Amino acid sequence: MKFNTREELLEYTKNIKGKTFKEIDSQHLLDKSKSNKNKGVLGQIVESGFYKYPLNNVSEADFEDLGIELKVSGYIKNKDGSLRAKERVKLSKIDYNNIVNETYESSHLLGKCKEMLIIWYHYIPKTDYGDFKITDFQIYDMSQDEDVFKHDFELIKEKVINGKAHELSEGDTSYLGACTSGATSADRTTQPFSDIAPKPRAYSLKNAYMTGILRELKEKTPDIITFNSTEENKKLIKKVKDEKIEEKIENIITFESTEENKRLSEKTVIDYVNNKLKPYFGKTQLEILEEITGKTYKEKIPKNINKMISDKLIGKDNELYEKDELFRKTSFIIKNIPIRNNKAIERMAFKTLQLSDFEEDWEDSYWKNYFEETALIVICYEAENSKVKNGYRKLKYVKQMSFTDEDLESFEKTYNMIKIAIEKRDINLLPTPNSFENQLLEIAPKGIKGDDAYNNFFKKDKTKVSFMISKTLLNEKLNDKDE
Known part of the structure; x- marks a missing residue:
């Protein structure tokens, strides 16, 4: 025709x-x-x-x-x-x-x-x-x-x-x-x-x-x-x-390509985040939060102070697509982590798991696509020593992270362990830390103490357990000069 x-x-x-x-x-x-x-x-x-x-x-x-x-x-x-x-x-x-x-x-x-x-x-x-x-x-x-x-x-x-x-x-x-x-x-x-x-x-x-x-x-x-x-x-x-x-x-x-419609050349999400945070590098979390809100927090430092800062300066995840065209067609997550000597102090958590997200084989799964395509925009706050507590860590730098084929192969093992555990309804099969050699992705409770997250894992589609990226992998990404 x-x-x-x-x-x-x-x-x-x-x-x-x-x-x-x-x-x-x-x-x-x-x-x-x-x-x-x-x-x-x-x-x-x-x-x-x-x-x-x-x-x-x-x-x-x-x-x-x-x-x-x-x-x-x-x-x-x-x-x-x-x-x-x-x-x-x-x-x-x-x-x-x-x-x-x-x-x-x-x-x-x-x-x-x-x-x-x-x-x-x-x-x-x-x-x-x-x-x-x-x-x-x-x-x-x-x-x-x-x-x-x-x-x-x-x-x-x-x-x-x-x-x-x-x-x-x-x-x-x-x-x-x-x-x-x-x-x-x-x-x-x-x-x-x-x-x-x-x-x-x-x-x-x-x-x-x-x-x-x-x-x-x-x-x-x-x-x-x-x-x-x-x-x-x-x-x-x-x-x-x-x-x-x-x-x-x-x-x-359809859209005609005109100069008015084109965004700035070579603009990326990490460029956007860096530009928003540029005036605050070297300042502590409290100094930044108090400057952008006009409020005093020294008496009670919010546990989610990093997210409060990024939500205010960059935008909440569900609002970003309205702020810039680039956010509408990219897969990214903005994360905040504390570091010391350029090493992660904590693991990195993701959203809570849903049982229905494990119905597909790994190749066709939501999580494979998520980790394969998603870029992590990681905002790093430095604590010079173990005595520097939350609120007094300094905004150090922003790092973009992505996952290699080798990372994904390890992630696949973790995913399959969860899939099998769900099929057999056996919490003992879940990939908790150190479940296999060179494990890079593990699970951990993400609820309030007493939730008994593992024993309640199969009770609802939305669990109180989340994926965690190991500190080993985070440290490798933090020190990768090509990222």
């Missing part, structure tokens, strides 16, 4: 909404697929069954004449009603031997197709792929994010030039990931400046980036929005508010 204009393509694509994959699977690809784990089959079904392109002509299905590339992506509805993308979207393979001689422009990373036509389907665990329902579609112009893509490309390239392709992590970058792409976890390839064989990787649009695009789709009301200038943008928003438009028909969003 040939589309001569964007309008023709969009008009035809309206008909895909509400369809399941088995309803459009005219080539019976679901029957031929060996496994319900073959994610690529869904894209093939849309290409061949809906757009009527032959399976052996994949490139034509990307609507090259219109400069639009087709992507099929799932989303998950969270327990609080919010939506998140199911997974990253893979682009092209990273050639470690060629990237060192490429520029972002010469790499043709995004190719001619800088616009994506995204077909969204609702992913429901333990459901046959054929029963997934397509609910939305949108066109997204990736060129508006090109400054961040370019910065991410340079970070990946720099690591390869430094002979550290084997240390690449998706947490290194903002939008453009370097995800593993081997058929098995044992697959290896070569890199130009090291004898260490790295895993094959591909460029990808990170899960958080896709989630940001999805949320923009759901937040915008008109069918087609085109931002040509800031003035037009303001007029359109006023029109929407004045007319109280509520009905959605197509859910199409």
